[in-house]
Amino acid sequence: MSITKRIGKSGRASYLVRVEPFPSRTLRTREDAERVESVLKRRKALGELWEAPPETFGEAIDGTLARLRTTGSPSKSWMSLNELAAKAWAPLRANRVPALRRAQIEDMTQARAAAHPKSAKNELEFLKRVLREAKARGQRIDPAIFEIPPVKHKARRAWALTVTQLYEFASWFPESASRMILLAGMVGSRQSVWFNLTDELLDLKAGTMTIPASLAKSGREHRIYFNELEQELMREQLLARAPGTSIVFPTPEGKTWTANRLRDRAWVPAIEAAVKHDPERRPGGESVFEGFTFHMLRHTAGSLMALSGFDPAAAAERLEHNDGGALFLRTYRHLYEGEKRMNARRLESLVRQELHESGTENGEVARGGLNQADSEDGRYWARTSDPQLVELVLSQLS
16 A cells, blocks of 8 residues: 655646555645545455445546546437436435435426326436436445436327428428438438538439448448439438538538537427428427427338339338338338328229129129119129128118
8 A cells, every 4th residue: 555656747746546456546736636435445454345425426427427438439319318317306416326216216207207208217317317327336225216217208109291291391490401301301310420420421413322331330331322303302402401511411600510519409499490380380280290200201201212113122222221121011011091081092993893804794683772873883793692781882882
């Protein structure tokens, strides 16, 4: 055990503290070194009974976030999710970690879950992670906190916009973001791709957009092929964006969008305006734009691809799925009301054609009230042995 004074190249002194079996630490002042040495000696003497000096919950949160940033290669979206979860516990930051109690945390979680269950689920998981790390560093934790049951969250049902609705929605965004909404609703790439897309990732002569491995969920580079309309929107965007930036979809100031910035400055105002002016909304009824999220633009793109005749495997590849179309068909493929009507009419056409081909020119009708002037469909079904079935089918075909 010792404290060793060291003089650096700059002439400043530092103090190295060694207390086995703990890692050595370097401090700037002797007072700090002596304080740390005293803590480490006490920790060694008490063993498992040792408790660290209490720290605030804010210090514990900041320490966890710092370790997340420096451990491995966390994605921007992962860090953003954790930082957002940390903000939910801002009212408790000044509290000492040992003073935190289950009742207080559980009440806050339940209140949050009533309006935002998914966020509450993530926030509780983050809090437990912070406290587990604090416990490993010697903080005393109320064990009942870890027994708080996870928040039950049912995945939100997604839906897709029609082409008209997509353009109506995009019209409520500022010009700096409106084309991003349109392209996201046709191409289907994830939010992080649009936020971080730069000039070198576009080749409008070849009509392609390259998603680098750092932005691709699969971790492999991916290429999107544009149609002429998508190329046209991209060219318009490059001319309309803020000058002096290589970001394809920057903010009006030329900065990179973040999820929070887009939500506060553009998304929420656009949703409110679209709901208010929705021409398809009935008085007192819901609007298709209520609760619509950026991720649902992927659902919109997938559904429009399917409606246009995309092969499921090709649509899945465009969405960066590598399962050949299973997830696309199960989750991202939504049927439009007009599409349902069109397919019902196709079935009617098939039935009528079959009836026409199977009917006889001079066949007799086997039920009262049906004469030669009735439809050929009716003459065919009238030959069945069940009069009630005949009545039912003819009523549906009429």
